[in-house]
Amino acid sequence: MTTRQHDDALLIRGGLVVPMARDREFFVGDVAVRGGRIEAVGKLDAEAAAGRRVLDAGGAAVLPGFVQGHVHVVQSLLRHQAEGLELLDWLRLRTLPYEAALDGDAVEAAAELGIAELLCGGTTAALDFGTTHDHERVFRAAARLGVRLCSGKTHMDLGEGTPAALLEDRDRSLAEAAELGDRWHGAADGRLSYVVAPRFALSCTPELLAGCVALARGRGWLLATHAAESRAEVEAVRGLTGCGNISYLDRCGLTGGDVVLAHGIHLEPGDRELLAATGTTICHCPGANLKLGSGIADVPALLAAGVRVALGADGPPCNNRLSVFHEMALAATLPALRHGPAAIDPWRVLAMATRDGAAALHLGHEIGTLEAGKAADLVVVDLEDWSMLPAGDPASRIVFGGSAQMVRHVLVAGRPLVVDGTLVAADPVALAQRVGDAWEATRRRMEERA
Numbered sequence: 001m002t003t004r005q006h007d008d009a010l011l012i013r014g015g016l017v018v019p020m021a022r023d024r025e026f027f028v029g030d031v032a033v034r035g036g037r038i039e040a041v042g043k044l045d046a047e048a049a050a051g052r053r054v055l056d057a058g059g060a061a062v063l064p065g066f067v068q069g070h071v072h073v074v075q076s077l078l079r080h081q082a083e084g085l086e087l088l089d090w091l092r093l094r095t096l097p098y099e100a101a102l103d104g105d106a107v108e109a110a111a112e113l114g115i116a117e118l119l120c121g122g123t124t125a126a127l128d129f130g131t132t133h134d135h136e137r138v139f140r141a142a143a144r145l146g147v148r149l150c151s152g153k154t155h156m157d158l159g160e161g162t163p164a165a166l167l168e169d170r171d172r173s174l175a176e177a178a179e180l181g182d183r184w185h186g187a188a189d190g191r192l193s194y195v196v197a198p199r200f201a202l203s204c205t206p207e208l209l210a211g212c213v214a215l216a217r218g219r220g221w222l223l224a225t226h227a228a229e230s231r232a233e234v235e236a237v238r239g240l241t242g243c244g245n246i247s248y249l250d251r252c253g254l255t256g257g258d259v260v261l262a263h264g265i266h267l268e269p270g271d272r273e274l275l276a277a278t279g280t281t282i283c284h285c286p287g288a289n290l291k292l293g294s295g296i297a298d299v300p301a302l303l304a305a306g307v308r309v310a311l312g313a314d315g316p317p318c319n320n321r322l323s324v325f326h327e328m329a330l331a332a333t334l335p336a337l338r339h340g341p342a343a344i345d346p347w348r349v350l351a352m353a354t355r356d357g358a359a360a361l362h363l364g365h366e367i368g369t370l371e372a373g374k375a376a377d378l379v380v381v382d383l384e385d386w387s388m389l390p391a392g393d394p395a396s397r398i399v400f401g402g403s404a405q406m407v408r409h410v411l412v413a414g415r416p417l418v419v420d421g422t423l424v425a426a427d428p429v430a431l432a433q434r435v436g437d438a439w440e441a442t443r444r445r446m447e448e449r450a
């Protein structure tokens with residue numbers, strides 16, 4: 001838990017600034033940063049640069065750091081190792097055995113890999129699900145690498161075929177979450193926060209879900225879970241509880257302005273109105289939904305009903321990348337199948353990936369737009385790549401033409417974590433070695449247990 005202050009004064013100079021406080025606002029200018037916060041945004045004079053470290057944003061867009069509302073960095077070592085499976089088999093045959101085989105070192109290496117990928121792809125903040133154990137190690141990695149992370153261990157006390165190592169005693173599971181949250185919520189100068197994260201309706205008894213809700217609301221922490229992702233899941237929830245997935249979660253207290261539900265694809269009549277009325281966020285994860293063949297959430301209908309929608313890449317083994325650009329391009333194009341090519345404005349998609357994601361994480365006062373006084377979480381995206389040329393509306397260029405490889409600089413709380421496309425928050429060569437070693441050790445443990 002660092003209390004280090006990042007007081008270095010910086011100037012992000014000469015970029016196409018897209019503050020995202022209002023749609024369609026952009027101008028060539030600079031962003032001045034001091035003490036971890038945005039000091040000024042606009043066309044600053046030469047004096048403003050005096051005594052500051054300058055990061056060049058010429059030929060690039062300067063945006064608020066991207067926010068993802070649903071990821072699992074702990075699953076990163078299983079990337080490219082869980083192919084061709086629908087959700088429930090993907091969990092039962094690959095992902096849960098993998099999570100059961102992780103030890104503390106592997107949890108930390110997986111988290112480092114996921115966080116490094118997020119940062120290098122311009123994602124500065126995320127809501128993250130852990131596994132059931134060793135979650136301390138995710139927070140340690142996040143504290144060290146400098147990302148802004150709202151994260152929590154997951155909870156499971158139910159589930160046919162769930163590895164014994166992941167099935168928890170309810171009281172112990174809740175006590176562990178309370179202890180983790182008490183230690184890490186607000187740590188690292190406020191960059192880290194805790195989310196109570198039961199995996200999904202099928203992995204938790206109603207008593208465990210009620211315990212999660214009571215813990216989160218008692219402490220003022222967020223709640224997150226998965227909902228209405230696949231048809232088989234929705235049918236199983238109905239078989240178990242006698243009601244629809246969203247209705248069941250609502251009955252358990254898992255709706256509200258402090259709740260982020262991943263997916264929201266297979267909804268029932270009245271669900272959208274319920275989500276809107278309760279202020280519940282849906283985190284749209286189109287990349288993972290397509291790969292697992294789960295379906296396509298009807299985002300224009302959710303937005304029209306007044307539901308807040310964030311974006312997330314979900315897990316590395318079901319995507320297989322954590323790129324917000326991939327999710328933005330899909331979120332901007334998939335609605336055309338149902339509603340025609342004008343179904344969603346790229347500015348709306350850019351808002352989902354910035355200020356709406358920040359609001360879902362209850363961080364709208366701190367991040368999500370470039371405004372004086374907010375935390376200096378920002379990303380500089382190259383506009384000179386072939387797919388960005390020759391010109392056009394900045395939201396179109398970034399949403400349809402952008403990719404993670406175009407990210408030039410990334411700051412979180414004023415600290416440069418990626419400079420000229422290179423991760424400076426950690427030694428990339430040593431990290432890649434740790435990741436390879438951790439996957440080998442985990443793979444061996446998975447084979448021994450199979």
Ligand SMILES: [Zn+2]
Pocket residue numbers: 070071072129226262314315
């Ligand atoms: Zn997920």
